[in-house]
Amino acid sequence: MSATTKIAVQSLADLKNTTDDALPNYLTSIKFQRSHRLIDVRLALGYTAVILAGGLFYFDWKHGWEASKPYTGPAVAVYFALNAAFSYWMWMVEKGSIFEGERTTGKVGILSTSKKYDPTYYLTVTFTDPSGKTDTRDISAPFSRWFTSDGYFVAKPFQQWLASNVPGIGAADPQNIVEEIGRGSAAEETGGVSVEDMLRVAGVTGVAGATGAKTKAGGSGRKRKG
Amino acid sequence: MLSLSPRQLATQVLNFALVLSTAFMLWKGLSIASNSPSPIVVVLSGSMEPAFARGDLLFLWNRGLDTQIGEVVVYNVKGKDIPIVHRVVRRFGGGSTPLRLLTKGDNNAADDTELYARGQDFLNRKEDVIGSVVGFVPFVGYVTILLSEYPWLKQAMLGLMGVMVVLQRE
Numbered sequence: 001m002s003a004t005t006k007i008a009v010q011s012l013a014d015l016k017n018t019t020d021d022a023l024p025n026y027l028t029s030i031k032f033q034r035s036h037r038l039i040d041v042r043l044a045l046g047y048t049a050v051i052l053a054g055g056l057f058y059f060d061w062k063h064g065w066e067a068s069k070p071y072t073g074p075a076v077a078v079y080f081a082l083n084a085a086f087s088y089w090m091w092m093v094e095k096g097s098i099f100e101g102e103r104t105t106g107k108v109g110i111l112s113t114s115k116k117y118d119p120t121y122y123l124t125v126t127f128t129d130p131s132g133k134t135d136t137r138d139i140s141a142p143f144s145r146w147f148t149s150d151g152y153f154v155a156k157p158f159q160q161w162l163a164s165n166v167p168g169i170g171a172a173d174p175q176n177i178v179e180e181i182g183r184g185s186a187a188e189e190t191g192g193v194s195v196e197d198m199l200r201v202a203g204v205t206g207v208a209g210a211t212g213a214k215t216k217a218g219g220s221g222r223k224r225k226g
Numbered sequence: 227m228l229s230l231s232p233r234q235l236a237t238q239v240l241n242f243a244l245v246l247s248t249a250f251m252l253w254k255g256l257s258i259a260s261n262s263p264s265p266i267v268v269v270l271s272g273s274m275e276p277a278f279a280r281g282d283l284l285f286l287w288n289r290g291l292d293t294q295i296g297e298v299v300v301y302n303v304k305g306k307d308i309p310i311v312h313r314v315v316r317r318f319g320g321g322s323t324p325l326r327l328l329t330k331g332d333n334n335a336a337d338d339t340e341l342y343a344r345g346q347d348f349l350n351r352k353e354d355v356i357g358s359v360v361g362f363v364p365f366v367g368y369v370t371i372l373l374s375e376y377p378w379l380k381q382a383m384l385g386l387m388g389v390m391v392v393l394q395r396e
Contacts, residue, residue, distance in 0.1 A: 036233060043237065043240060049244070049247065053248075056250075056254065057250060060254075073258045076251050076255045
């Protein structure tokens with residue numbers, strides 16, 4: 001679903017949300033049974049508070065202040081207690097959890113974060129195998145690894161990144177394991193060459209091969225300094 | 227975000243509902259603390275100038291019912307639902323008998339007997355008055371005057387809030 005939507009690559013929230021949405025799709029596709037326990041508890045707490053406030057609002061509107069006064073104090077206290085529990089659950093228990101799931105090979109829990117002005121996706125993946133041994137690892141990758149420059153999500157590199165860096169996921173999806181061969185850094189280096197450099201290289205090479213080679217060397221040296 | 231799962235949709239709706247319900251519950255908490263059904267009121271008329279002008283936001287306190295002459299009180303007249311902000315100029319009774327008050331707007335020529343309900347010459351402190359003014363913020367209440375004078379602004383604001391909360395997903 002998100003894979004077909006175009007997003008604004010300048011928006012870190014869009015990048016993160018789209019990736020957050022894509023991750024459960026991938027993990028359920030490799031037979032992880034998703035558990036919604038965390039969000040369900042949060043929704044239950046939140047909606048209980050909202051229903052309580054709605055009830056008080058209705059009672060107050062129907063019967064007036066004098067009649068609702070004895071209930072207002074306790075209702076306000078309970079409401080803010082629920083609200084506190086809601087916040088506690090969200091910030092202290094969920095902590096940005098985007099996936100909880102189980103499979104025959106073990107249980108996985110994933111938290112995602114991103115930092116302001118930093119287009120990097122940070123994941124904390126906790127994998128618990130059936131014997132109860134947990135393996136927690138923090139992994140991160142630039143969003144550009146699975147977003148095209150015009151804002152489309154590409155599933156394959158994302159899945160490969162997950163499968164290659166988290167053994168628990170890799171075991172469930174061995175076909176997506178790829179070895180790190182420095183492809184990312186090579187791509188960055190090409191990206192660093194300016195258009196002017198390329199044009200000059202092309203132009204000079206067109207006139208005389210020998211001089212062209214010299215210019216090329218000089219060009220890349222300048223780039224390294226920068 | 228057009229493709230939301232039911233849980234994501236429920237979360238977005240909840241966020242919006244929590245904003246509204248928290249505002250309402252804060253208001254109710256303040257009501258309980260100040261023992262006043264309406265702890266914050268906006269001045270709607272110029273009858274208390276130069277003390278209070280149209281649009282001033284007043285904070286009320288309704289504990290300690292022994293109101294003195296010179297205090298500014300907010301009262302409701304039976305049968306009318308607009309609260310009036312005026313100064314106490316006379317008091318009668320008190321102690322074992324119910325305290326009764328006569329009020330007058332600083333900017334008005336006459337006292338409020340004309341404003342009271344038919345056959346009523348005084349305010350009953352306990353029944354009619356919803357609080358004494360203990361603090362004010364000038365002018366900020368003008369927003370609510372605009373909102374009540376142009377009701378479509380209210381709907382537009384509520385709609386805008388709803389759209390923003392639903393669309394934004396930080």
